[in-house]
Amino acid sequence: MNDSPSPRTTEAARPQDFAHVRDWVFDLDNTLYPRHTNLFQQIDERITAFVSNLLSLEAGEAKTLQKKFYRDYGTTLRGLMSEHQVDPDAFLEFVHDIDYSWVKADAALGEEIKALPGRKFIFTNGDRGHAERTARQLGILDHFDDIFDIVAAGLVPKPAAATYDKFMGLHRIDAAHAAMFEDLARNLEVPKRLGMRTVLIVPANLETTFGEIWEQEGRDGDHIDFITDDLAAFLRSVRD
Structure with missing residues (x-):
C-alpha cells in the first residue's frame, strides 16, 4: 500500500x-x-433519449432515472441491464453516435x-x-x-x-x-x-x-x- x-x-x-x-x-x-469540452454532454443527452424512448418517459423523468442508475450502478447501462434487460450493444451504439469534432x-x-x-x-x-x-x-x-x-x-x-x-x-x-x-x-x-x-x-x-x-x-x-x-x-x- x-x-x-x-x-x-x-x-x-x-x-x-x-x-x-x-x-x-x-x-x-x-x-x-x-470537462468544458462537453463531449460527454452529447453522450449524456443520448442516454436520456435512450431511456426516454425505452420506457416512454418524459425527458425530465428519463434524466432523473438515468442519474439514479448512474449513481447506484456505476453506469446507466448497468442499471438498465439489471432492471430492464436492455441489450448493451444497442445502447452503446446509440449513445456513442456523437460529433467528435468537439474534441x-x-x-x-x-x-x-x-x-x-x-x-x-x-x-x-x-x-x-x-x-x-x-x-x-x-x-x-x-x-x-x-x-x-x-x-x-x-x-x-x-x-x-x-x-x-x-x-x-x-x-x-x-x-x-x-x-x-x-x-x-x-x-x-x-x-x-x-x-x-x-x-x-x-x-x-x-x-x-x-x-x-x-x-x-x-x-x-x-x-x-x-x-x-x-x-x-x-x-x-x-x-x-
Whole structure:
C-alpha cells in the first residue's frame, strides 16, 4: 500500500512521488480531455433519449432515472441491464453516435503521455470505439498500449472491485508500480486500496462546471494522493 501524504496540487507534485511507476492508467471522459469540452454532454443527452424512448418517459423523468442508475450502478447501462434487460450493444451504439469534432487535438498532453516511462492504458466505462475515436481526435491514441473498456470488463463498470482485478490481471499490472488518473473520486478508492498512486482530475472552475453534485463526494478523502486541473502540466511536473 502507498504511504502518501494528504492530497497535493499540481504545483506540489514531485518526480520522486512517481519514480516507482511503470504502468500509467487513465480514465477517458473528462480526464484525458477537459470537462468544458462537453463531449460527454452529447453522450449524456443520448442516454436520456435512450431511456426516454425505452420506457416512454418524459425527458425530465428519463434524466432523473438515468442519474439514479448512474449513481447506484456505476453506469446507466448497468442499471438498465439489471432492471430492464436492455441489450448493451444497442445502447452503446446509440449513445456513442456523437460529433467528435468537439474534441480538440492536445499536442502538449500527447508529448507528456508519450514521454512517460513504461506502459500506458485507457481504462474506461465507455466502449473501445468511443475511446479510440476520442483519443484519435486528441492526437494521443498511438501513445497507449491498450484500452480496457466496458465490454472487456464484462459490462461491470468501475468502481466495482472485480473490474479492477480483471484489468490488472489481463495486463499483469503490479499495483505497487502503477498510477491511476480519474475525474471521479469514488473510482479511485479501489486503486488506492490496491496500492496505486492516485490522481484526481478536476475542472478549473469546479463549483460551476462539475455536473452532478454527488460527483464531488470523496475528493478530500485519504484515497486521493494528488489533485490537479491540468493533466499535461501535472505529468510534466512528475518527470522534471
